[in-house]
Amino acid sequence: MNNHNDTQNHFPQPHSPQAQSGKQTPAGGELFVGLNILSKIGVVFIILGVIAFAAVSEGYISATVRMLMIFAVGAVMAGAGELFYRMHSVIFARALTLGAIIDAAISVLISYYSLEAVNTIAVIGIGTGISLGGMMLAWRYRSQTVMIITLICAFLPFFAAADTEAGLYSTITYLLVIQGAAVIVAAHKRWAGVMPTGMACNFITAVSMVFYAKEHINSEFAVAVLISLYVLVSYGIYSAYTLLEAVRNNGKMAAGDQVILIISQTATILAVFCFMSIFTDSVSAGAALFMLAALYLGLKIALAATVGQKTAAAVCMDNLFLSTTAIALFTAFAGEYAYIVFHLFAAVVMVWGLLSNRQMLRVWGYALLSVAEWCFLTYCCFINGDIFAWQFTLNAAIWLGLMILYIVRKRESVLFNVYTAAAMINLGAYASYMLSEKLIGLLIRTGTVIYGTQGLYAAAFSAAAWMLLGFVSGKLKHMKKGAAGLSLSLYTVGLLFLLTANIHNAQASENTVLAVILTVALNVASVLAALDMALKIKSLAPKFARAVGLVVSSYGLYALTVTLGSNKWVVFASCIISIVYLAMAALWIVFGFRKGNALLRRFGLALALLSAAKLFLFDFKGLDAVGRTLMFIGFGLTLLCISFAYGFVSKKMKNK
Secondary structure, three states, rough: OOHHHHHHHOOOOOOOOHHHOOOOOOHHHHHHHHHHHHHHHHHHHHHHHHHHHHHOOOEEOOOHHHHHHHHHHHHHHHHHHHHHHHHHHHHHHHHHHHHHHHHHHHHHHHHOOOOOOOOHHHEEEEEHHHHHHHHHHHHHHOOOHHHHHHHHHHHHOOHHHOOOOOHHHHHHHHHHHHHHHHHHHHHHHHHOOHHHHHHHHHHHHHHHHHHHHHOOOOHHHHHHHHHHHHHHHHHHHHHHHHHHHHHHOOOOOOOHHHOOOOOOOHHHHHHHHHHHHHHHHHHHHHHHHHHHHHHHHHHHHHHHHHHHHOOOHHHHHHHHHHHHHHHHHHHHOOHHHHEEEEHHHHHHHHHHHHOOOOOOHHHHHHHHHHHHHHHHHHHHHOOOOHHHHHHHHHHHHHHHHHHHHHHHHHOOOEEEEEEEHHHHHHOOOOOHHHHHHHHHHHHOOOOOOOHHHHHHHHHHHHHHHHHHHHHOOOHHHHHHHHHHHHHHHHHHHHHHHHHHHHHHHHHHOOOOOEEEEEEHHHHHHHHHHHHHHHHHHHHOOHHHHHHHHHHHHHHHHHHHHHHHHHOOOOOOOOHHHHHHHHHHHHHHHHHHHHOOHHHHHHHHHHHHHHHHHHHHHHHHHHOHHHHHHHHHHHHHHHHHHHHHHHHHHHHHHHHH
């Protein structure tokens, strides 16, 4: 995204140095937050207030008038955005334009579901106009953010128009056309963020399409084919751009293009596999995957003839062909036949690599053979509780033996590092399992744990075990940098378990005092884990040193928020606190400008963001429709005023 460049374009750089004024003028991240972030949050809050108004005005204003009023708000925002653009205030123009696009897109859904003022055909027509208009404005204002939001909003009409059979097919065509236009614009402007956004939205839409298609199409096979074809064509749009660029560049592909190609086609492979397997049978799914593999092979042959078989584009097609064929073999065949066929396929790939003298194919052959052997052994063995303890014991024994060998020979071994990691991971799993089983059993016998919170205790005990092992593994001197990587991995698992415990605690209908004490203690202790993680990242990447304090402070604030909000005795969702936060943020920003103190201004900006997040995540649930309307619109206007004043005063300071 180019928002950082937007702030520099919005305010010209002063010719005189800052030292002459003696004050710290806003720059960099501070200017980005004060202008870009606050203005966009303010616009979003105003839109939320408009949505709340549409709900509260029911029974007082007719549906048509309410629909026109909502669209009028978007039109006013779009007009104001154009006015600011002509006044050379590009940032506010983009923020208001974003608001206009979001308002128009959400208004379509409100008009269809709540107001019942438009039909499916009108939804598609209005959605087309909004999408193309947003793309034109993104082109005019040179804003990737506007383009991304427009693309996200372009998917919203699907959830209204797909209610009917004709609307389902019409929206599928509409989405393909819109995504094609978005890819063309993004390719021309070199906007890298548009492609991943479109692919993510497309994935959500494809999954949702299952429920709509099953309502209107009687044949499950037809449903599977329709969705699979949609995924194939839609993700093919994103892939086509990368392949055409590769052909223009004689087969060379940038790393970002390779990622886009691999992700888009991986999603296609998984979609075909899942939809065909669920709605048909394994043979049909395997046949569909074989057809997809044949498509990849055809593209590979075409690229090899055009740009060479060892170029990046042809190699990507090779990888897609081999992976799709492997999945197709496992899908189409069952039982021991799958492993026999898979072994044969691995052997063919290895021979192919030897005859063509291509190392990549030889590596693929070895990898496929290893997977085939592993699957065969897994198929032959029954997995039970005894194997887990046996595996842990074996790994620990090998680990100790390698450590002794290392000490005797005084040479580090990669295999030693691998088995150390395996032993620590097994130990973590075994410790969390034992703690959960034994301690929860003890607490149940004493009547301390109620049924609804057993998941909380299991997650909490597991979090403690993994974070403790993360700390211990980070001190293993024999693994050098590998110890830091292992420690980070174990810490991450522990923090995920802690997040699960917090969710269980917040959702429990009844919490015991022990549950609250346990989760609070773990949240407090996890701040030390976050500090240790930050220090390890600093040791691996010295440039991260300046961010250590910010990361730990942010996590501490998060831990405090979770601690307050995950029990029934502390009421954190109060809009009065958010109002006080926002008022204090405005005062700190004003005071920071008067004193020329950047630290005070940044503190005020952080407090403003905190108050906005608190209002959106916590407070609005306890408000009625009128309260939500007033709070969102009031907060939105206040944040816009702060952002506008921030830009005005900072520009004035720079001009002095």
